[in-house]
Amino acid sequence: MAGIQVGNDIRQTINLFGEEDKALGQTLSVLSRPVQRKTLPQGLDQDLTQLEKEIDRLTEHVRQKTETVSRKSQELYSGKPKVERTKEITGVSIQKYSKETDETGKNSHLEVEGGVLGNQFSVQFDVEIPEEENSVAIRNLNLLVEDGILKKLHDPLLQLSDNNALGSFFSLMEQFSRWNIYRQETFHHFTEKYPDIVSTDTDEETVLLLQNPQISDSLTLCVMWSFTIDPLCRFHPDLRLKVIVHKQLLEADQENVIKEAPQMFQKMVDLYGIERGIDAMVQLMSGG
Numbered sequence: 001m002a003g004i005q006v007g008n009d010i011r012q013t014i015n016l017f018g019e020e021d022k023a024l025g026q027t028l029s030v031l032s033r034p035v036q037r038k039t040l041p042q043g044l045d046q047d048l049t050q051l052e053k054e055i056d057r058l059t060e061h062v063r064q065k066t067e068t069v070s071r072k073s074q075e076l077y078s079g080k081p082k083v084e085r086t087k088e089i090t091g092v093s094i095q096k097y098s099k100e101t102d103e104t105g106k107n108s109h110l111e112v113e114g115g116v117l118g119n120q121f122s123v124q125f126d127v128e129i130p131e132e133e134n135s136v137a138i139r140n141l142n143l144l145v146e147d148g149i150l151k152k153l154h155d156p157l158l159q160l161s162d163n164n165a166l167g168s169f170f171s172l173m174e175q176f177s178r179w180n181i182y183r184q185e186t187f188h189h190f191t192e193k194y195p196d197i198v199s200t201d202t203d204e205e206t207v208l209l210l211q212n213p214q215i216s217d218s219l220t221l222c223v224m225w226s227f228t229i230d231p232l233c234r235f236h237p238d239l240r241l242k243v244i245v246h247k248q249l250l251e252a253d254q255e256n257v258i259k260e261a262p263q264m265f266q267k268m269v270d271l272y273g274i275e276r277g278i279d280a281m282v283q284l285m286s287g288g
Contacts, residue, residue, distance in 0.1 A: 091117040091174050116170065117177035121145050125166060138164045149176070156233045168233055175235035176227070183225050186274060194282050208278070212285045218246040221261065221281050239274060241265040241281065257284070 096113040106129045113122045122144040128137045141164045143157050150157065153176060160169045187208050190198045201207035201222075210221040222242040227235060241262040250258060261284065269277035 091177060092170055116173040117181060119146060119149060119173060119177050119180075121173060123166065123169070125164070138166055140164075141166060141169075143169055145173075149173075152176075153229070156229045160233055165233070172229075172233055172235055179227060179235065179237055186278070187225075189275075190278055190282065194286075197282055197285055210281055210285045212287075218249045219258065219285070220244040221285060223265075223278055223281070239269060239277075 092114060093116075094112060094114040096111075098111045099108055100110075101108040108127045109124070110127060111122070111124045113120075115121065124140075124142040124144075126139040128139055130137060141161050143161050145153070145157065153172065156172060157169070159165075160172070183206065187200055190208065191200060196213060197210055199209045199211070201209055206224065206226045208223040208225070210223065212219065220243075222244065224238075224240045224242055226238045228238050229235060243258060243261055245258055253259065261281065265277050265281055268280045
């Protein structure tokens with residue numbers, strides 16, 4: 001692994017059911033109130049009676065769903081070590097951990113090694129407990145990742161190290177790793193399903209090539225699936241379609257199908273998802 005050493009503590013609390021339980025309880029309270037009404041015409045009275053029955057049925061249905069969610073949450077959190085629960089939620093697994101504390105007990109140096117969804121990492125940092133503060137402060141954060149990841153994420157990793165943003169590092173690594181796995185699985189799916197038309201770019205792993213063997217010298221659709229990192233080091237997938245076309249074929253495209261393919265691809269992705277968008281482009285190339 002390659003590392004970058006550049007010089008605050010970010011804590012994240014996952015509240016799976018807090019606000020949802022509160023809102024659900026308020027909803028059930030309202031639904032369980034009996035309908036107060038004076039003497040009403042028979043037809044309307046029957047309608048209200050039926051409505052009360054429907055409310056009772058809905059209340060019971062919500063209660064059963066609530067019990068199911070509570071049971072599942074207990075199954076997730078009970079009987080499992082904290083490390084395993086953390087791995088299930090975040091994808092982070094800890095493989096090695098060491099800590100050295102000075103004589104005052106207020107300053108420690110930690111080294112942690114592990115993986116995020118298969119991507120190895122190592123972090124080293126100092127922890128300081130201020131005199132009048134309950135929280136700890138992270139100093140001298142050093143991040144080490146595999147060469148391939150360092151090449152793609154060098155600048156944001158440098159920024160995170162400078163800011164001692166340990167929590168943001170794990171967040172970025174998780175998002176990058178999930179994007180990378182999803183992209184690889186999707187590309188593999190289409191190269192297996194349409195081997196005569198779909199292939200991967202040997203020079204750039206984030207590009208999927210769509211070519212019809214009958215017109216491969218004239219038209220190529222490139223699905224470019226990369227990502228961007230914003231100034232706050234947040235990860236954003238970037239999916240675009242690039243058309244490589246011979247001038248003569250473009251001139252012969254009277255209905256502008258080739259010219260409008262990138263816009264059509266983007267609309268398909270936005271409405272139906274990435275797989276449907278790519279599949280539509282494959283059908284366009286094959287004439288299906």
